Amino acid sequence: MSWKKVGKHEFNVEAVKSMTLSQFSKQFQKSLGDNCELIYYKITGKKKSSKKKKETGE
Amino acid sequence: MASVCNCDNVSLNTGVPSCVAIGDIARCLIFDTELTSTGLLKERDVDDLESFASVETWLNAVNFNDRWLPTPELENVENIRDEAVFQEFNSGNKAKVRDGFKNFTGYLVQAPRELVGQLKQLACDDFGAYIIDKSGNLMGYKGSSTNVMRPILIDKNTVDVQFVEATDSEVAMIMIKFQWKQAMLDENIKLISADEMDYGCADLYGLLDVCGTPTPSSATEFSVTLTTNYGTKVTGLLAGDFTLTNETTSASVTPTSVTESGNGVYDFVIPAQTTGDVLELSASKDRYDFSCLAESTFVAL
Numbered sequence A: 001m002s003w004k005k006v007g008k009h010e011f012n013v014e015a016v017k018s019m020t021l022s023q024f025s026k027q028f029q030k031s032l033g034d035n036c037e038l039i040y041y042k043i044t045g046k047k048k049s050s051k052k053k054k055e056t057g058e
Numbered sequence B: 001m002a003s004v005c006n007c008d009n010v011s012l013n014t015g016v017p018s019c020v021a022i023g024d025i026a027r028c029l030i031f032d033t034e035l036t037s038t039g040l041l042k043e044r045d046v047d048d049l050e051s052f053a054s055v056e057t058w059l060n061a062v063n064f065n066d067r068w069l070p071t072p073e074l075e076n077v078e079n080i081r082d083e084a085v086f087q088e089f090n091s092g093n094k095a096k097v098r099d100g101f102k103n104f105t106g107y108l109v110q111a112p113r114e115l116v117g118q119l120k121q122l123a124c125d126d127f128g129a130y131i132i133d134k135s136g137n138l139m140g141y142k143g144s145s146t147n148v149m150r151p152i153l154i155d156k157n158t159v160d161v162q163f164v165e166a167t168d169s170e171v172a173m174i175m176i177k178f179q180w181k182q183a184m185l186d187e188n189i190k191l192i193s194a195d196e197m198d199y200g201c202a203d204l205y206g207l208l209d210v211c212g213t214p215t216p217s218s219a220t221e222f223s224v225t226l227t228t229n230y231g232t233k234v235t236g237l238l239a240g241d242f243t244l245t246n247e248t249t250s251a252s253v254t255p256t257s258v259t260e261s262g263n264g265v266y267d268f269v270i271p272a273q274t275t276g277d278v279l280e281l282s283a284s285k286d287r288y289d290f291s292c293l294a295e296s297t298f299v300a301l
Helices: A013-017 A021-044 B054-061 B114-126 B290-297
Strands: A003-004 A009-012 B026-033 B072-080 B085-088 B094-098 B102-109 B127-133 B140-142 B146-149 B150-165 B173-180 B191-192 B206-209 B217-220 B221-225 B240-247 B251-253 B258-261 B265-269 B276-285
Touching: A003 A021, A009 A013, A009 A021, A013 A021, A021 B258, A021 B265, B026 B072, B114 B150, B114 B173, B140 B150, B206 B217, B206 B290, B240 B265, B276 B290
Parallel strands: none
Antiparallel strands: A003 A009, A009 B258, B026 B127, B072 B102, B085 B094, B102 B173, B127 B140, B127 B150, B140 B146, B140 B191, B150 B173, B217 B221, B221 B265, B240 B251, B240 B276, B258 B265
16 A cells, blocks of 8 residues: 655545546545645546547648 | 572572672663463563663553553662561570562652553552663563563552652652562572663653544544643654554455644545444554554444
C-alpha cells in the first residue's frame, strides 16, 4: 500500500486510482475545493484527456 | 527465602578482585513483571540488556508482560536494609532471627499527578525492577545462568506512591516507596557495567496511553481526536500508523485518505461500509500505547 502526501492529506494511491475523477471530486470537494482535479491527477499519475478537434474536411 | 546460614556445607573464601564494580546510588528504576505472559519466570539475556536496540523493543512491546517500564530519573534515593532482627536472652546472649528488610524510597521531581495512578498499579501484580545507577551500571537479580538476569522482586503489598505537593521551598514530587521481597539477597544482585551498555536512564522512555473516540460524520467519513492520559494531543501520526478493521466482517478496511486537520485531530475518508457494521480504529507508533483507542469502536453510518 502506498500513500502520497499532499499538504495535510495522505492519500491511498491504489484507492484513489480506483476512483473516477467525479467520484474523487464528490468525496473531497469539501476539503480540497477547486484543487480536486489537480490533486486527483497528481496522485493517480493519469493524464488529463484532451478532446480531439473534429476534422472539418476544408 | 533468606536464611541466616546453611550449615550443610560451610566453605568460603574472602578474596576480592582488584577492580570490581559494585554499583552506585540508583538513578532510575525499570519495572518488569515477574512472570512472562505464559506464566514462566521472566529472565532477560545479558547481551540484550546491554543493547538499546533490544531494550527499545521491550519499551514498545505490545504485550504488557513483555514491556519494560522505566521511571524518570529519581532523586533523594534511599535503598537501605533494616537492621537484622535478633532475639536477646536473659543471659545477654543474642541469636539472629532474620535479616532486615530492604526498603527503597525515591522521588520523581515535578512528575505529573497522573503518573501516581499508573505507579499505584505496581501493587496489583508481581513486579520487580532493574536499577540503573548514577554511574550508568545496570543491576538486576541473578538468573538461572550467568547469561540471564531477572528483575529484583518487589513485595507488592508494600508499594506506596504519593504525590507530594509543592511548597514555598520545595517543588512538587512523586514519592515512590516499597520493600524488596525478603528472598532477594544482596549477594545475588548482579551488575552490568556501564562500559558494556550503549544506553542510560536518559535514553529510556515509558509509553503514553492514547485514547480517542472515532466519530462518523457520513458513510465514508469519520474523525478522531487523539489525546494522551495527560491531556496532551498526539500529533504527527501518518496514515501507515493506523489500522482500521470492520469487526462485523473481520475485514481490514483501507482508508482512502487520512488528514491531520488540527492538533491531534485526524479525519478519515473510507470506502462506505454496511450501515450498522462495527469498526475499530487502532494505531501503532513507538512511545505510545493505543489500546485505549482500540476499545472505542464505532458504528458505520
